[in-house]
Amino acid sequence: MDRDLNVLIADDSEDDALLLIRELRKGGLLCQFERVDDPEAMRRALNLSKWDLVVTDHNMPSFSSADALQLVKLAQPETPVIVVSGTISDDVAVHSMKSGAQDYIMKDNLSRLVPVVERELREVAQRDAHLQAQQKIAYLSHHDTLTNLINREQFKNYLQTALDSAHQTQAQHALLYVDLDQFKIINDACGHQAGDELLKQIGELIKGVIGERDCVSRMGGDEFGVLLTDCNPQEACAMAAKLHKSIEQHRFVWSEQPFMVSACTGIVLIDNSSMDVEEVLSSADMASYAAKDKGQSFIQVYDLNNQDLTLRKEQMRWASKIRRALDENAFVLYKQPIVGLKSDAVHYEFLVRMLDEGELVAPGLFIPAAERFNLMTSIDRWVVDSAFSFVRRCIDKKANFKGVYFINLSGSSLNDETFFESVRECKRRYDIPANQICFEITETTAISNIEATSAFISDIRELGFLFALDDFGVGMSSFAYLKAIPVDVLKIDGGFVRSMLSDPMDLAIVDACNTIAHSAGLKTVAEFVENSEIEDKLRILGVDFAQGYGISKPGPIEDELLEN
Incomplete structure (x- = not known):
């Protein structure tokens, strides 16, 4: 301990108290002390000061060690208590220990005093360290380690309280979902340290603007949640505008380079018609997007x-399902024949x-959401890997198929x-003939970024693939x-x-x-061939x-293995 011990002594004899202090000091324990000899004086001392140690005589005219123990346990329960007595029976000693005393010492054996005190001080230090660790764990479980704002899970608890009050008392609240505009630019240009510093500064700024009455959380990434209690729609919009103005006026400087910062905010009103916490958060996220x-x-x-928000809500629902399907490998490959009109x-x-809850979902339902939420490249990777794996299995089973497999790619994958x-790694891993794979992209995708498209196609064809x-x-x-x-191939729009x-x-x-x-030396495929007359x-x-339903409908790829 880097300070003097603060010792409270309950003893009717001043000489005995001085003897105890002398013994402690002789053992190397520097201490300050106060002596009390009645219950009222002890109660007052416990209320006025924090004590490191209480030493009490067993028998005193005004009260006993049992009374002293009770007073200490009520006022400062973590403070160790040692009973010192000239005469004490084993039964009384055991009773004192059961009542909360850490030890008892006979006055004719004070040599035990210093070792006992040192032991108790070590145990107190260990308890304090354990308590501090528990408090830190509790704090970290409720707070964001970067900004020291409450985290998403704790914010959800506050939201639940707000929802409960809205349902029970008809109160109105508002959730603001604040998303920084320039965070990625600053993070990419200056590094993660700059991004972290910006998040800390904006967190403090928002906290200062909303005041103590309301709460702010870092929801993740560059997004902050603000819960405004007892707040009507007009006040919520006014607070959002005030936050925007403060953020725009904030000048973030990193390595002597200033950056302008702004934000977009989604607002959700919380009233007795609001559903649950997840629904409120989803709506706020949607409004922010x-x-x-x-x-x-x-x-x-x-x-x-x-209508835009309704569509976005539906697409966000599909985006969540797509992410789960990617994690759980819940996509399925189908195949559709492309037949020759001049040959067999x-x-x-x-x-x-x-697959969504056991039901097969057509691409028209989930592809728009995948495109909007930048999930198409992940789907393309899954398709390429699964398609190459299928072709490898066919080769291993000696399937005598000499045709070409077409694989659609999205524009995001080309970029x-x-x-x-x-793709190169999949080709190496599965070791399939490249000329049996033809990648395809839509005309509009190709024209929208013709330089990148041409470069990608050239690289793919150098590996031996068709396009x-x-x-x-x-x-x-x-x-x-x-x-x-x-x-190599042109597919005519259906x-x-x-x-x-x-x-x-x-x-x-x-x-x-x-x-x-044909003039360009390309093969042609007509899509959406729905009957024999068109064929x-x-x-x-x-x-x-x-290719089309008039030729054959799509079917699961495993049928191909069975047929062969």
Whole structure:
């Protein structure tokens, strides 16, 4: 201990008290002390000061060691108590220990005093360290370690309390979901230390603006939650605007470089119609996303009648299911035949489906959400890996299939610098013939970023893979791009194919696409071939292959293994 011991002595003899202090000091324990000899004086001393040790005589005219023990346990229960007596029976000593005394010492054997006190001080130090560790663990379980704001789980407890009060007392509250606009730019440009410092500063700023009455939490990443209690819609919007102004006026400086900061905020009103905590958080997150879609510094109040928010809510629900499906390997590969119109050749296109609670989900339901929430590349990786694995299994089973398997890719995968390497790694791992795989992207995706697309296609084809341009013909001005995009196959958009028998213009477009593709040395595939009449007409036009429900509906890939 780096200070003098604070010792309270309960003894009617001043000489005996001095004897005890002398013994402690002789043992190297520096101490300050106060002597009391009646219950009232002891009660007053316990209330006025914190004591490291209490030493009490057993028999005193005004009270006993049992009375002293009771007073200490009421006022300072963690303070060790040692009973010192000239005469004490074994029964009384045992009773004192059971009542809370740490030890008892006979006055004719004070040599035990220092060792006993040192032992008790060590135990107190250990208890204090254990208590501090427990308090720290409790604090960390409720607080964000970076900003020292309450964390998401603790914030949810406050939200639950607000919901309970709204349901029970008709009170109104508001949740603000604040999402920083420039965090990623600063984090990428200056490093994680700069990003962490920005989060700490913004956390303190928000805390200062809202005051002690309301609470703020770091919800994760660069997002903060603010719970405004007893707050109507107008006050919530005013507070959001005030926060935006304060954040925009804040000048973040790192390495002498200043940065402008702003935020978007989603607002959810909490009243007796509000559901549960997760629903409130989901709605706030959705409103925040909607605000971000509009640009920097926007505020969006959640409204059930807002169609954009309703659509986003549905897509967020699907995004959650997609993430779970990726984690649980709950996607399924289907195949659809692509048949030759000039020969007996058969190829297949791989199509992805998702399992949701045992039900098969068509891509039209989950792909829009995957595109909006940047999950398409993860799905593409799963498809490539699963498709290559399937082809490897077919080869291992001596399946005599000489056709080509088509795999769709999204635009986000072409822009992901790591995706090409993942394809290369899959090729190395599964050791399949590259010329049996034809990747395909849509025409609109290719034209939207033609330089990146052309570079990616060139790299893929250098590995021996083929490449197809899907949905071709939607933009007729894109014919000129065929010279710039190095593909092997052109797939004619099904929107023209399905109505080519009834619409002369669609027929002319299909014919033109086929003619130009052949001029460029490409093979052609007509999509959405729904009946034999369309198939016959395509054959007359000289289209190479046909695909659609009129040819064959998609089916599970394992059927291919069984057939072979």
